[in-house]
Amino acid sequence: MHNMDHYDGETDYMHQEDDWDRDMLLDPAWEKQQRKTFTAWCNSHLRKAGTQIENIEEDFRDGLKLMLLLEVISGERLAKPERGKMRVHKISNVNKALDFIASKGVKLVSIGAEEIVDGNAKMTLGMIWTIILRFAIQDISVEETSAKEGLLLWCQRKTAPYKNVNIQNFHISWKDGLGFCALIHRHRPELIDYAKLRKDDPMTNLNTAFDVAEKYLDIPKMLDAEDIVGTARPDEKAIMTYVSSFYHAFSGAQKAETAANRICKVLAVNQENEQLMEDYEKLATDLLEWIRRTIPWLENRMPENTMQAMQQKLEDFRDYRRLHKPPKVQEKCQLEINFNTLQTKLRLSNRPAFMPSEGKMVSDINNAWGNLEGAEKGYEEWLLNEIRRLERLDHLAEKFRQKAAIHEAWTEGKEEMLQKRDYETASLSEIKALLKKHEAFESDLAAHQDRVEQIAAIAQELNELDYYDSPSVNARCQRICDQWDALGALTQKRSEALQRTEKLLETIDQLYLEFAKRAAPFNNWMEGAMEDLQDTFIVHTIEEIQGLSTAHEQFKATLPEADKERLAILGIHNEIGKIVQTYHVNMAGTNPYTTINPQEINAKWDKVRQLVPQRDQALIEEHARQQNNERLRRQFANQANVIGPWIQNKMEEIGRISIEMHGTLEDQLTHLRQYEKSIVNYKPKIDQLEGDHQLIQEALIFDNKHTNYTMEHIRVGWEQLLTTIARTINEIENQILTRDAKGISQEQLNEFRASFNHFDRKRTGIMEADDFKACLISMGYNLGENEFSRIMSIVDPNRMGVVTFQAFIDFMSRETADTDTADQVMASFKILAGDKNYILADELRRELPPDQADYCIARMAPYTGPDGVPGALDYMSFSTALYGESDL
Helix, strand or coil: CCCCCCCCCCCHHHCHHHHHHCCCCCCHHHHHHHHHHHHHHHHHHHHHHCCCCCCHHHHCCCCHHHHHHHHHHHCCCCCCCCCCCCHHHHHHHHHHHHHHHHHCCCCCCCCCHHHHHCCCHHHHHHHHHHHHHHHHHCCCEECCEEHHHHHHHHHHHHHCCCCCCCCCCCCHHHCCCHHHHHHHHHHCCCCCCHHHCCCCCHHHHHHHHHHHHHHHCCCCCCCCHHHHHCCCCCCHHHHHHHHHHHHHHHHHHHHHHHHHHHHHHHHHHHHHHHHHHHHHHHHHHHHHHHHHHHHHHHCCCCCCCCHHHHHHHHHHHHHHHHHHHHHHHHHHHHHHHHHHHHHHHHHHCCCCCCCCCCCCCHHHHHHHHHHHHHHHHHHHHHHHHHHHHHHHHHHHHHHHHHHHHHHHHHHCCHHHHHCCCHHHHCCHHHHHHHHHHHHHHHHHHHHCHHHHHHHHHHHHHHHHCCCCCHHHHHHHHHHHHHHHHHHHHHHHHHHHHHHHHHHHHHHHHHHHHHHHHHHHHHHHHHHHHHHHHHCCCCCCCHHHHHHHHHHHHHHHHCHHHHHHHHHHHHHHHHHHHHHHHHHCCCCCCCCCCCCCCHHHHHHHHHHHHHHHHHHHHHHHHHHHHHHHHHHHHHHHHHHHHHHHHHHHHHHHHHHHHHHHCCCCHHHHHHHHHHHHHHHHHCHHHHHHHHHHHHHHHHCCCCCCCCCCCCHHHHHHHHHHHHHHHHHHHHHHHHHHHHHHHHCCCHHHHHHHHHHHHHHCCCCCCEEEHHHHHHHHHHCCCCCCHHHHHHHHHHHCCCCCCEEEHHHHHHHHHHHHCCCCHHHHHHHHHHHHCCCCCCECHHHHHHHCCHHHHHHHHHHCEECCCCCCCCCCEEHHHHHHHHCCCCCC
């Protein structure tokens, strides 16, 4: 009986799997799943030997099918089994199977032959699991992991693209059936419509996977869907066994495909190599045959008598070179390429080197090709020599005619061109262009020297070879040489004439340029001078006209020097005329550097000389006008400087009269009226000043440095003076009226004036609001803001912010007079009303004149007191309103 310790190392995968053997118990559901799975797994192998088992613990008891199972899955032969029916024979057979398992590096734990023979289900299942682990799972290797971990990693890798599959173990990860379906779909997508599967329908998923695996993948159904769905945790060994069958099914198919591909690849290489060998043999045979046929044609040296026949031979040879040989060169090159490619492929695929047939080696073909090219070269040299021999005389004669014709065509018109006198009417730029053109012709002439020499040499050679038409050749050659000498002489003559004309025109051009450089600034100076001399000047003072006169005198001082420059410029122009006249140069056109000419310079100079005295006269006249203007300014200023201060003094005196209170108001009024009379008597002087001002305006004089007074100042001052005297007289008259109406004494009036003057700090005859407030406070008024505002609304009804003396007197007279006037009127109305607080319209009409009664009735408001009757009128508010003191 085998009873060994746990095996460590390569088979330690059993360590965690065998906890079930500790207490000799097995979960009934798991046992059922293992029994079904292991039975199906065993049968999947036993059917290869033509047998199967029905009951796993019974059918392995004699050890015969157990040994057969091991032979099928290992591919090895076990020891010969015992055929007896006795228990000892069965134990012997089982031990042979267990020894074979142990020989494969598996140490069995607590499994003995007696338990197997006795039909111990747990021990039998444990043994079968050990076999499955060793022969179906141990050799699985995926990315450096093996056995169970390798199988799990394989499942994870294959199902990774499927989002609803997550394989983490060999039990609950497989319950929904999607793992099995994903494995099948990944390898054989045509077998399962994976998109229609649902995670919440495990029965359908599992049955689909198991049915497809059994039908198309030759994997027997090892579990029922109900076993897996109905178990909380399916048996791990059963699931691993089932999954390993999928692994081997798919890996086996892959190996078969790889093997078939390898065979096809090897066969394809052999077929390709054999085809290349056949192609080489055929190509070599055809090429050698073509060389054999071509060499005799190239070695034929039979000469022809006519040039036409030799030309035809040459044409045939060119056709050979152009049409027949290039494809053969390509074939030879392809042959060598094919040979090298074939040898390389044979060497790389470990095949023996290719040996062509006798006489068809690459070296044989190269030797034959060398013979062909040798014959070809000799044939070509022979053809050319023959053609040269026949062509030589005709060629020389034709060459002479061609060169002579080209030269004669070139010389046509050249003598007429060289004799032209076009330079006599050309400008400098045109002369330079003619010179360049002539230099180009000289270069062209030198280049044609070679052709003339070649023509003479060919004629000489034709003479030496006794050419039949030598006389005509010699005559034509002589004409060409004579004409060539004449062209050389004419070329030299024209060159000298062009250079001489160029020097003359350059001299004239330099004079033209100098004329332009000096004439332009001189012309500008004259134009500026004419502009200045004709410029309309506007001056307002003697000093300004004197400045213009000084500048004009300075300008006249420069005229002699300017005249010298003018004569020098005209001298340049005269020099040009002398050259033209002396050397008979035909001047085409005018000065290219300027449009200014001597006539224009002289005309402008005459104009300047004509304008100078005109300018002198204009300056003299303006000087006289400015002197007259100065006289008018002084005349106006002398009067204005007297009248202006006089008006100012009168204004101040009037102000003092109205402020200083000398004498009674009547005395002040008398004094002011005397002032008014004296002011009116001054009017003729104002009128005289207006007359002087009129003269100044007519003379267009806008400033006057002799006085600060303008006529406008004088007019405004005069109007203010008249207005002030009239207003002051009116104020005194009003004061007299106020005094008489209010019964104010002269002393009170003087006191009011003294108070007003005291607080009129700016001495303007009016009091500002702050000064008026200070005045009231000094008189004992207790003023708040509202009270002061009320008083200001009385004394300043127009809201000007100031208080006049008249308003001040009105206010003060009202303050010092009887303050009960409104109350007295109110008391009088009360008497008329019979001591009532209201009055009736009939009572008013009875006691007052009709118009005054109607006046009161129209303006009295209805009485609103509690003791009123219909038609009652409010006489109290009416009385107050009469004095404008509703707030007092």
